[in-house]
Amino acid sequence: MNRFSLVRAADVAEASREAASPAARIIAGGTNLVDLLKYNVERPSRVVDISRLPGLRGIEDTENGGLRIGALVTNTDLAYDERVQRRYPLLSSTLLAGATTQLRNAATTGGNLLQRTRCYYFYDPATPCNKREPGTGCPAVSGVNRIHAILGASEHCIATHPSDMAVAMAALEAVVHVSGPAGGRAVPIAEFHRLPGDAPERDTNLQPGEVVTAVELPARGFAAHHTYLKLRDRASYAFALVSVAAGLEMEGGRITEARFALGGVAHKPWRDPEAEAMLRGQGPDRGLFERAAAHVLRDARGYGGNSFKIDLARRAITRALEQAAAGTPQSQTDKRIQ
Amino acid sequence: MPDHPIASDTLPIELTINRDTRRLPVAPWTSLLDLLRENLGLTGTKKGCDHGQCGSCAVLLDGRRVNSCLVLAATKDGSSVTTVEGLAGPDGALHPMQQAFIDHDAYQCGYCTPGQVISAVALVEEGRAHTPDEIREQMSGNICRCGAYPNIVAAIQQVLENAR
Numbered sequence: 465m466n467r468f469s470l471v472r473a474a475d476v477a478e479a480s481r482e483a484a485s486p487a488a489r490i491i492a493g494g495t496n497l498v499d500l501l502k503y504n505v506e507r508p509s510r511v512v513d514i515s516r517l518p519g520l521r522g523i524e525d526t527e528n529g530g531l532r533i534g535a536l537v538t539n540t541d542l543a544y545d546e547r548v549q550r551r552y553p554l555l556s557s558t559l560l561a562g563a564t565t566q567l568r569n570a571a572t573t574g575g576n577l578l579q580r581t582r583c584y585y586f587y588d589p590a591t592p593c594n595k596r597e598p599g600t601g602c603p604a605v606s607g608v609n610r611i612h613a614i615l616g617a618s619e620h621c622i623a624t625h626p627s628d629m630a631v632a633m634a635a636l637e638a639v640v641h642v643s644g645p646a647g648g649r650a651v652p653i654a655e656f657h658r659l660p661g662d663a664p665e666r667d668t669n670l671q672p673g674e675v676v677t678a679v680e681l682p683a684r685g686f687a688a689h690h691t692y693l694k695l696r697d698r699a700s701y702a703f704a705l706v707s708v709a710a711g712l713e714m715e716g717g718r719i720t721e722a723r724f725a726l727g728g729v730a731h732k733p734w735r736d737p738e739a740e741a742m743l744r745g746q747g748p749d750r751g752l753f754e755r756a757a758a759h760v761l762r763d764a765r766g767y768g769g770n771s772f773k774i775d776l777a778r779r780a781i782t783r784a785l786e787q788a789a790a791g792t793p794q795s796q797t798d799k800r801i802q
Numbered sequence: 803m804p805d806h807p808i809a810s811d812t813l814p815i816e817l818t819i820n821r822d823t824r825r826l827p828v829a830p831w832t833s834l835l836d837l838l839r840e841n842l843g844l845t846g847t848k849k850g851c852d853h854g855q856c857g858s859c860a861v862l863l864d865g866r867r868v869n870s871c872l873v874l875a876a877t878k879d880g881s882s883v884t885t886v887e888g889l890a891g892p893d894g895a896l897h898p899m900q901q902a903f904i905d906h907d908a909y910q911c912g913y914c915t916p917g918q919v920i921s922a923v924a925l926v927e928e929g930r931a932h933t934p935d936e937i938r939e940q941m942s943g944n945i946c947r948c949g950a951y952p953n954i955v956a957a958i959q960q961v962l963e964n965a966r
Contacts, residue, residue, distance in 0.1 A: 570872065
């Protein structure tokens with residue numbers, strides 16, 4: 465770990481001013497940043513501590529029936545919040561599918577969104593990596609790539625975003641509130657993370673000095689018909705190879721609204737509005753779900769070690785939509801997949 | 803010697819560790835784990851992976867279990883910490899979880915045990931585990947490479963049953 469100075473920001477404005485420097489990094493829960501510091505992947509000269517900032521720890525009802533989650537709310541507090549469990553059980557389920565109790569106790573909502581990829585090459589400063597050192601190349605494309613992207617990747621980067629929480633937030637169409645030098649703005653979650661393109665060093669569309677202050681959930685929570693199906697190499701405490709967060713609204717045996725997002729397959733939570741549209745107005749049917757899944761994967765590409773994910777994702781989507789339609793969400797304790 | 807210019811000296815923080823309040827100068831990059839082990843001689847808390855993957859460094863921070871290897875101590879001014887050394891009573895009587903680990907032979911080499919015990923104490927306090935499946939899931943952040951898991955689950959079940 466390199467040496468750095470630590471500043472405890474007194475308010476969001478100070479944090480924003482401090483964070484505007486490319487040599488600065490913000491710390492909240494620290495569960496990802498401290499790890500990256502130890503690997504010398506991150507080498508800031510200044511670390512800005514926002515963990516004590518006032519006003520970012522609350523979970524509040526919004527005027528339009530939604531919920532506003534402060535950026536410093538821990539993953540544990542969010543997962544077990546009574547309103548989240550009742551109105552947004554999909555979000556609670558994704559949080560409990562991720563990491564462990566010790567990590568969720570420290571990890572924050574903002575930090576979860578901003579965590580970096582777990583690509584082996586990104587984490588190893590002895591290897592090239594376009595995300596870590598732009599222009600050096602991507603060894604994952606022809607290397608070990610079991611955990612890598614099958615959708616939306618580029619020749620410059622095939623890393624995936626590792627968050628579970630963000631996958632539910634994508635399906636729920638959350639809005640990320642940020643505050644920066646030019647004031648505050650609200651960013652739809654679909655526009656918060658980026659695809660790698662030719663600038664994989666940028667994970668998000670945040671501008672210099674912008675600080676995440678809250679995540680807002682719209683009223684629609686899919687509490688009756690939802691699931692988070694996470695497939696991984698061990699049953700707990702592992703990142704998703706493929707995951708699906710699904711939410712349906714059903715009336716009279718027909719699907720009136722459908723949303724689903726995939727984790728573990730792309731540089732951001734992956735949604736496909738065309739595939740969702742295929743489900744609206746239809747009865748829940750395995751054949752229909754398989755066609756929608758095939759549509760999502762129509763441009764999928766494997767790189768050898770991760771090629772199995774294309775079939776896995778197709779089947780995971782189908783199964784997740786069946787679980788959601790039946791109102792039988794995947795348990796995050798009993799890992800058997802029904 | 804550091805390979806970058808030092809932009810800051812140590813920061814003073816106050817920590818209450820096992821009911822003992824201390825004022826300490828810490829460098830910004832010092833993890834809570836290193837502070838406990840290297841500066842305070844509290845070597846009960848173990849360094850396994852040092853990357854948040856194994857759980858052997860678990861401590862209670864303001865009453866909640868966390869991996870102390872991923873906490874920068876300088877960000878925890880005013881917090882309270884309980885380590886495995888703080889579990890026994892003032893008379894040295896073992897915490898019921900420590901006794902249960904002995905009763906069930908819930909370790910082999912013992913290296914992960916302080917983290918397992920701290921995590922298990924927190925699990926009981928959290929009150930969200932009632933079945934062996936729930937215990938296993940909520941203890942998944944504590945790895946035991948000797949594979950003592952069945953006995954660890956049994957030890958925790960004993961404490962949960964006695965607490966009912």
